[in-house]
Every structure is written in structure tokens, then in C-alpha cells.
Amino acid sequence: MATTHEIKVQRREDEGKGASRRLRHAGEVPAVVYGGDLKPVSIRLSHNDVWLASQHEWFYASILDLSLNGDVQKVLLRDMQRHPFKQQILHLDFQRVNANEAIRTAVPLHFLNEDTSPAGKAADVVITHELNEVTVTCLPGDLPEFIEVDLADMVVGDIVHLSQIKLPKGVEIPELALGADHDVAVVVAKHGRVEAEPEETDEASADVPATKAAKDDE
Numbered sequence: 716m717a718t719t720h721e722i723k724v725q726r727r728e729d730e731g732k733g734a735s736r737r738l739r740h741a742g743e744v745p746a747v748v749y750g751g752d753l754k755p756v757s758i759r760l761s762h763n764d765v766w767l768a769s770q771h772e773w774f775y776a777s778i779l780d781l782s783l784n785g786d787v788q789k790v791l792l793r794d795m796q797r798h799p800f801k802q803q804i805l806h807l808d809f810q811r812v813n814a815n816e817a818i819r820t821a822v823p824l825h826f827l828n829e830d831t832s833p834a835g836k837a838a839d840v841v842i843t844h845e846l847n848e849v850t851v852t853c854l855p856g857d858l859p860e861f862i863e864v865d866l867a868d869m870v871v872g873d874i875v876h877l878s879q880i881k882l883p884k885g886v887e888i889p890e891l892a893l894g895a896d897h898d899v900a901v902v903v904a905k906h907g908r909v910e911a912e913p914e915e916t917d918e919a920s921a922d923v924p925a926t927k928a929a930k931d932d933e
């Protein structure tokens with residue numbers, strides 16, 4: 716079962732571009748909570764708190780507890796707007812979740828034992844991660860913060876497909892229901908290209924003393 720994380724928020728009374736701009740200048744982030752049987756609610760959060768949370772995977776792939784004056788709503792982060800070059804978060808969208816309704820979201824993959832696998836130990840083998848996250852469906856209470864992929868036995872030529880990922884109980888990958896063509900590669904181990912250095916030919920070697928000899932004769 717996934718761990719939940721509490722985020723303290725406050726209701727936002729003023730809306731519009733001007734109000735959002737003032738919030739950002741005051742070190743806060745405007746946001747909205749929507750979904751479920753309740754109306755959308757405009758909220759504001761501390762930018763420092765949000766920025767620190769945004770450095771962790773759980774902020775993007777876990778059930779969050781939004782706490783508004785003691786009233787807690789369980790949500791998923793659905794959208795984040797960032798400034799194009801400043802370290803600033805401009806806006807957030809949160810979606811309410813119902814404990815009895817399945818959700819669909821992306822979960823990060825954690826690759827284990829890659830360096831100690833036979834493929835990882837080989838100098839001429841390249842291990843490529845074709846996917847770093849996977850979209851799953853499950854009930855909110857079953858949502859994992861990440862899914863582990865054990866590569867301990869991987870050898871050159873191996874391909875780990877989507878269907879080979881061991882999923883926690885209650886978690887499914889909806890892509891696999893669309894047919895075999897959607898069982899894509901997740902990890903691939905193959906020989907890397909090693910470019911051999913050109914060998915020095917006898918003819919090239921002979922040119923050096925010949926040139927030197929010609930200069931000595933001048």
C-alpha cells in the first residue's frame with residue numbers, strides 16, 4: 716500500500732491573472748482541486764513547501780492528503796506549470812480520488828541489481844532503459860509509489876517486456892489489454908559498438924624515415 720503525504724493548503728478567494736501574480740510575488744503557488752462530487756476549489760500553497768516536495772517521486776505518483784484547515788481531501792497531482800527558466804512553480808492541478816474508484820496514473824520504475832548482473836558486469840554490453848515509468852490502473856489504496864524491476868539475471872541479448880514486470884496486488888497495466896503489439900520493451904541489453912583504432916600500416920611507417928632521409932640529403 717502506498718504511503719500518503721500531507722500538503723497544507725489554504726483557500727484562495729481572489730482569482731484571475733492579477734491575483735495569481737500577486738500570490739507568486741508573495742511566495743505562494745496558485746492551484747485548483749477538482750473532481751468527484753464537489754465543485755472545483757481554488758487554493759494556494761507555500762512555494763517553498765511545493766518546491767521541496769517536487770524534488771521527490773512521491774509528489775507525482777502518490778496519493779496526496781491536501782489539508783485545508785483540518786479538512787483532508789485525497790488527491791493526485793495532474794498538472795504542474797513551471798517557469799521556462801526560473802526555479803519557480805507557477806500553477807498546480809489536483810484531482811480528487813475516491814477510495815472505491817479505480818484511477819489511472821503513471822508510476823516510476825526502479826531498476827535493481829543492474830550493475831551486478833552478468834550484462835552489467837560486461838564491458839562491451841549496453842543496458843538501455845526504454846521506459847522509466849509505466850501507466851497503471853488500480854484503486855487509490857493500492858497505488859505504489861514505484862515499481863521495482865529486478866535485473867539480477869540479465870545477460871546480453873535479454874529484453875524485459877512490459878508483461879514481465881511483477882506488479883503489486885491490485886495493480887494492472889491497461890496497455891497490455893490492447894494486444895501483443897503493446898507489450899513493448901522496457902529494458903534491453905545488447906553489445907555496444909566498439910570502434911577499433913586503425914592500425915598503422917608498413918607503408919605509412921616507411922614514409923617517416925624516407926621523408927627524414929630526404930631532408931638530411933638537402
